[in-house]
Amino acid sequence: MNKPIPDAVAGQRAGSRGSGLTRWLVSLPPTLFLLVFFLAPALIMVAASFQHPGEFGGLAPLFIDGRIDPAQLTLETYRFFFGDWIYAEIFLRSFLVAAATTLICLALAYPLALTIAHSTKRHRDLLVLLVILPFASNFLIRIYAWIILLGPANLLYTPFAVIAGMVYVHLPFMILPLYSNLEKHDPALLEAAQDLGAGAWTRFWRITFPLSLPGIWSGTALVFIPVLGMFAIPELLGGTGDLLIGNLIKEQFLDNRDWPLGSTLSLLLTLAVLALAALSAWAGRSRRRSA
Amino acid sequence: MRRRINWLWAASLAVYAFLYVPLAVVVLFSFNDSLLNAQWVGFTTRWYGKLLHDDEMLRAAANSLFIALTASSVATLLGTMAGIAMQRWPVGLLRFLPFLVLTPVAMPEILLGVSLLLFFRQVLDLTLGLFSILVAHITFSLGFVAIIVRARLAGMDESIFEAARDLGATPWRTFRHVTFPLILPGILAGFLMSFTLSIDDFVITFFVAGVGVTTLPLQIYSMIKVAVSPEVNAVSTLLMALTLTLIALASRLAPDTLKAKS
């Protein structure tokens, strides 16, 4: 059944493969669970960003006598956010930290990914496992290790410490997609280039690097986005200075109990993440076309 | 050509060292006979002993274990169903299922933690505790299991399911005799993956745990904030050993697990 079939046909065939009842029985439980415990909370968070803080923290009630009281909705938190320069500064700093982390991860990951991609099949699995293993340790442990190392060197509670921690925790996420991409490169391309007179650096810069861009984009997405939301690393390694978005959000929800502000910050972070994800997907796609 | 390879090897070794040395230090100093992590004094296992008598730590460990087992079981069940649905019926409304399943995996964890906190407290007026942690863990683990199961199904010749029905198997018997045996390794790998993620989770648990319940990572966090103590080294080493074993097992069962993680 190999000839190309029009989408209408494929869709109908896919549908006919399980009875309607089977499909519902199988897809409903996870769907319901996620709608309730993922989508609904997300929507609540959006709503919360438009609400007043409650008297004792949390949120002020939205429903009065069972109806939504419009007076309870406000853009106060947004005004608060955009009014004060300090929040933009924190967002900017977070982006810079994420960018720095990503670039350093890329620089460290590339040689390793190249080595793994060029190794024989037997060695490859071992090398990949060696990359994954440190990842097996708890994320806090990996931060703790840096506390131990940096403490005596008096490098603790500095921007260097924060970046070092971020890089350390996220490095495998850059190595794996990069290696996965490099592995698929056709060695004949490099041979052809060499045959036509290209030196080692030219071969890398003109052939290997451009072809690896989709892998770089994947890795970037996997590092940049999580780094934006981190709070434990800045807190444990950065001390009280150098607040990032994650710290700010944590503060609002757990320390200050200003939930509307926290929600606004989270919402803005979410939008930033979605924009980045879309950007990375678009960049990855257009590269594939030209490569 | 050879020069470049040597450079490459040296750089790679340096990166591997970068990955392992800090952890090696942690493990090493868990056997250090000194309160400070600064200098090596002598070999001892007293920190492990101290660990075994630390009630809070033990309780946290028990909680983590219970939560991991329960959450993984539920997540595996739901995730398997989601994986099958995403692969076999990507039509109609179910076209949005991948978005629903995969976004919790892709988003920064803090967002999930915070939104669940809001949801539990504001909407359900629920006291945070074991239940909220369980729900949170299931939510993000579900996606991982789904990815693994779906990848397993995608690698199979689709026509074997039709062949089973063609040869006399009802949809249920097709599942029992053909589909299930084939995705079983993926299901097991998914379970192990969820278990690992649950045991290790810090960020999301931090927001939804409330005051009553601690898990191992939360306990470690408090200890780190208070002071640098070799006890932390000890518990870290043990935790590392555990997760290492689980990941090794998972990758035996489904080689795609490693790719799925990325």
Added chain:
Amino acid sequence: MAILEIRGVTRRFGDLRAVDDVSLSIEAGEFFTLLGPSGCGKTTLLRMIAGFDEPDAGQLFLDGQALTGIPPEKRPVHTVFQSYALFPHMSVAQNIAFPLRMAGKDEDEIRRRLKETLELVHLADKAQHFPHELSGGQKQRVALARGLINKPRLLLLDEPLGALDAKLREQMERELIALQREVGVTFVFVTHSQQEALALSHRIAVMNAGRIEQVDVPEQIYGYPRNRFVADFIGTINLLPVEVREAASGHLRLLAPGLGEIVAPPVAGVSSGERGAFALRPEQVRISAHGAEPELHNHFRGTIRDSLYLGDVTVYKIELDNRVVIEALLANSAPGHARFFEIGDAVGAGWRQDAGVYLRE
């Protein structure tokens, strides 16, 4: 006695009519082939017989019973899939025994029939092997065995020889014919290869764009195609535009503009003055050196424009006086003798009065 009756079956996908008002009658014990290009609807029709799809209009009857609404697992019809669809986690023996297990047969009977069937397809020594350890031809035999073991009323085969190389395919064709004759099960075979269809079938149905163009035995389909599509799809064909001069009872007189009169076999329902095409197979054309006596009634002059040496035969392209180019096939019966004619040779091309067939437009 028709075992499968397809009456007025239509299947639509949006605006596309994959199967358009198809009616067929398939006899018990025959090797019946659905032949046509990709997208002609043959696979869709096969899936409806198997039960994976339901017609939008019309009905299917197996042994006189309507098949509508009966799910695939309840139909006494089995399919050999194009990819063979062997269960990767089961051994050859387990794969083949699967239908018997589903039917709830007891262990002894399963063992007995398994042994018989394994011997039938010459795989007795591979019983404990797994699909990934088998070659393409062996996998196909497992798929056949699996489909035949519980003696279904019909065995449907969806382009099963497509993945095999030429030599293997020829061998499998012979094996399939022998198997079908021995087991006696009615085969419904789907393919786009006219060679397979001609070699294997008792009867062929040529399909195009959801419709049946012609149903007949291979010799008739090849020798007397009913229309342009069938003529063109099967083998190579020469088509000369003609006008009917006279439609007498014994023969047809056609006028080929610029060429002359062609006498052709009679066709019913043709009126004089009608325009159509005269279809002639290359092997029916006899080439004679220029100047030799024309022995055949249909004889015209032409020039050799091209020749293609294929080892056993040579294909010549001859340009006739009216600028129409026809192909002629000549066996190279004298070994070592590369060709009889050279490019540029003036020749005579002729054929018998009972050769070729007139096709309406």
